[in-house]
Amino acid sequence: MAKLYLNQSPNKKVENLEPRKETIAFLLNYSKALNVVETKNKKTFETILN
Amino acid sequence: MKKIKTTTDATLVKSYIDGNEEALSKLINRHQQRIYNFIFSKVFDRDITEDIFQDTFIKVIRTLKRGKYNEEGKFLPWVMRIAHNLVIDHFRKSNRMPKFENKGDFNIFSVLKDEKLDAEKLMVKDQIENDVRNLIQELPEDQMEVLIMRIYKDMSFKEISERTNVSINTALGRMRYALINLRKVIEKHNIVLTN
Structure with missing residues (x-):
């Protein structure tokens, strides 16, 4: 056989990482601000409250 | 506790x-x-x-x-x-999307790429095609014959069955085993056939 290719996988070690505090704060604030309204014909509207 | x-x-x-x-x-x-x-x-x-x-x-x-x-x-x-x-x-x-990394000195070739003239890709593609051809040679004669007619000569299974004097089902079976055997050889030798 002419040539065999090696199966090269990215052998990078993944440390235990965590999201930034700002990201978590954004998500919690987004959740608090998000308001979903359901209309009579079962359609939903999303509003972001300040 | x-x-x-x-x-x-x-x-x-x-x-x-x-x-x-x-x-x-x-x-x-x-x-x-x-x-x-x-x-x-x-x-x-x-x-x-x-x-x-x-x-x-x-x-x-x-x-x-x-x-x-x-x-x-x-x-x-x-x-x-x-x-x-x-x-x-x-x-x-x-x-x-082409990726552009701003490292101070702008290099137009970091965002522009002519796919057709990518010599490295062409070489890898040629190498892969060569390797596949070599792998096909490892197959049993009847399977190799069907695979070449189907893939390289673009013949239908009806034409293959007529040419090789076997039923369509037999031709289909040979093609199936050809692919199975090719996969086995590829897995056995850890060959990566991607560009």
């Missing part, structure tokens, strides 16, 4: 849907590391991981608030699936 009582994901999800924002905080806190590391293990970039993590939970929040969540008891696998899909979306987008 001290007994630790933990609230299940399903309970927290229900509580959140009922309006308890604190429940979301607990859910994120409980699973953030696993989801974040999962995303990072695919993209190897902190900023992209952060974006995908955020988009994942935005989807989670919207789905829960819309009352569309119906996988009670399987919260983490559901979130992981959302994250996985967003990772795939990210790679699809990044393949479509």
Whole structure:
């Protein structure tokens, strides 16, 4: 056989990482601000409250 | 022994849907590391991981608030699936868009690329095609014959069956075994046939 290719996988070690505090704060604030309204014909509207 | 009582994901999800924002905080806190590391293990970039993590939970929040969540008891696998899909979306987008890294001195060739003139890709493609041809030579005669007629000569199975004096089913069977055997050789030798 002419040539065999090696199966090269990215052998990078993944440390235990965590999201930034700002990201978590954004998500919690987004959740608090998000308001979903359901209309009579079962359609939903999303509003972001300040 | 001290007994630790933990609230299940399903309970927290229900509580959140009922309006308890604190429940979301607990859910994120409980699973953030696993989801974040999962995303990072695919993209190897902190900023992209952060974006995908955020988009994942935005989807989670919207789905829960819309009352569309119906996988009670399987919260983490559901979130992981959302994250996985967003990772795939990210790679699809990044393949479509040329990447430009601003390192001070602008180099036009970092954003412009002529696919047709990529000599390295052409060489790899040729090498792969050569290797496949060599692998085909390793197949039993009858299987090799069918595979060459089908793939290289673009003949239909009806034509192949007439040419080789066998039934269509036999020709189909030979093609199937040819592919199975090719896969076996490829796996056995750990060969990667991608460009």
